[in-house]
Amino acid sequence: MNLSVVGLQWGDEGKGKVVDYLAGQFDAVARFNGGSNAGHTVVLGTKKHTFHLVPSGALKGKELLIGPGVALDPVVLKDELSLLPPEARGRMLVDGRATLVSPLEKKFDALLEKIRGASALGTTMRGIGPAYAMRAFRLTPVVSDLLAEFDFSPMEQFYVRVGVDPSGLQEWAADSRKLVEGMVGDVGARVVEKTEGGGAVLFEASQGTLLDLLHGSYPYVTSSHTVSSYIPASLGIPPRMAGEPLGVMKCYTTRVGSGPFPTELDGTLAETIRKVGNEYGATTGRPRRVGWLDLVALKYAVRLNGVKKVAISKLDVLSEVKEFMVCVAYERLGSQTTDFQKSLSHLGEVRPVLAAPLSLYGSKFGDAIPPQAKKLVDYVEAELGVEVSILSHGEERASTIVL
Ligand code: IMP
Ligand code: MG
Numbered sequence: 001m002n003l004s005v006v007g008l009q010w011g012d013e014g015k016g017k018v019v020d021y022l023a024g025q026f027d028a029v030a031r032f033n034g035g036s037n038a039g040h041t042v043v044l045g046t047k048k049h050t051f052h053l054v055p056s057g058a059l060k061g062k063e064l065l066i067g068p069g070v071a072l073d074p075v076v077l078k079d080e081l082s083l084l085p086p087e088a089r090g091r092m093l094v095d096g097r098a099t100l101v102s103p104l105e106k107k108f109d110a111l112l113e114k115i116r117g118a119s120a121l122g123t124t125m126r127g128i129g130p131a132y133a134m135r136a137f138r139l140t141p142v143v144s145d146l147l148a149e150f151d152f153s154p155m156e157q158f159y160v161r162v163g164v165d166p167s168g169l170q171e172w173a174a175d176s177r178k179l180v181e182g183m184v185g186d187v188g189a190r191v192v193e194k195t196e197g198g199g200a201v202l203f204e205a206s207q208g209t210l211l212d213l214l215h216g217s218y219p220y221v222t223s224s225h226t227v228s229s230y231i232p233a234s235l236g237i238p239p240r241m242a243g244e245p246l247g248v249m250k251c252y253t254t255r256v257g258s259g260p261f262p263t264e265l266d267g268t269l270a271e272t273i274r275k276v277g278n279e280y281g282a283t284t285g286r287p288r289r290v291g292w293l294d295l296v297a298l299k300y301a302v303r304l305n306g307v308k309k310v311a312i313s314k315l316d317v318l319s320e321v322k323e324f325m326v327c328v329a330y331e332r333l334g335s336q337t338t339d340f341q342k343s344l345s346h347l348g349e350v351r352p353v354l355a356a357p358l359s360l361y362g363s364k365f366g367d368a369i370p371p372q373a374k375k376l377v378d379y380v381e382a383e384l385g386v387e388v389s390i391l392s393h394g395e396e397r398a399s400t401i402v403l
Helices: 015-025 056-060 074-082 103-119 128-138 143-147 153-161 169-180 187-196 230-235 267-276 293-303 339-351 371-384
Strands: 001-009 029-032 042-046 046-053 065-068 093-094 203-206 244-250 251-254 289-291 309-313 326-332 335-337 350-354 388-390 398-402
Touching: 001 015, 001 326, 015 042, 015 187, 015 203, 015 244, 015 388, 029 056, 029 074, 029 187, 042 056, 042 309, 046 056, 056 065, 065 187, 074 169, 093 187, 103 128, 103 169, 128 153, 143 169, 187 203, 187 230, 203 350, 244 293, 293 326, 293 339, 293 371, 309 371, 326 339, 371 388
Parallel strands: 001 203, 001 244, 029 065, 029 203, 065 093, 244 309, 309 388
Antiparallel strands: 042 046, 251 289, 326 335, 326 350, 388 398
């Protein structure tokens, strides 16, 4: 049975670890959205692996699929493959329809951020938004174009007109061609073939639901779709093959980049959680903004994704912090709401209504689930109407409890 792993917050929920943990039960792991803006961390013993493009199943010897909906930066892919055993290359299949990211889109990303000025998004500068935009303009090559004759002049002309120096594009294309040769194929067809043959594919989302281009906190979002319903469309598979979504949530909230964040904390408490939780961007190294668990936002994410099962991560972090608060409603102009969608247009103005239903302070994680964590499981299940199926209390595979 296929399964997808999606993020229920603003990314960095711990999807990488969950995917690595579950990958053993699947034949292949497929990326369906985003690009090297993602930073998926997998810890094996004392070694930390950060994947930006390669699916997090890489360390489990699985087939690695990069779908048509991914923005593929061949330079990043090359670097990432060089850190993996050489045989990993043989397990990679890159869809010919995937959108390419060239160095020009990275320059364009920086230019757009400059134009936005005080409203800059704080993008990862990986050129992902511009690459998808160039796709919509129908100016950019897709992966299979690298293997044929492609007329780069309209794209070059575009960049000249917006003031981005287009030199080096042909060399980049030649290098990229060398890299992808032998890896290009039809990922959608591969997923269908696997599924019909009784195999199972794990779909790995990048970023989180609240960063979805349509459904997130626009304009402070990423440029692709992060929700489970995007999986079949982006991979080119029938919806019934998309599998059940497993939602991943952290027991608090983080956000990198700009934009409204109702439960955001500041001062020493934020600093403590950031330090204990090592909340620094895996792609950019930026300190992540931290805040309390936000049930209003989570309910919206659960509904959007149709999630029935969730994994809760980072319980170990809150076992070292005395306080634990949960946002149960938003307040604005004297009235309260639990409707995230209605709050989207003024998310920066809402005040969180906080509750302190339990504490995780001092929880000791062994083989059994500590009583405080059990309380959190019951609370989350009741509030979100989901089943908690996995708890993660540390970076390593062993720090996982399956319920
Ligand atoms: P972009 O995706 O680089 O265009 O950045 C747009 C917004 O999404 C910024 O706030 C980024 O910090 C955020 N973002 C992009 N990728 C990730 C991710 O993988 N984790 C968390 N935030 C991300
Ligand atoms: Mg990340």
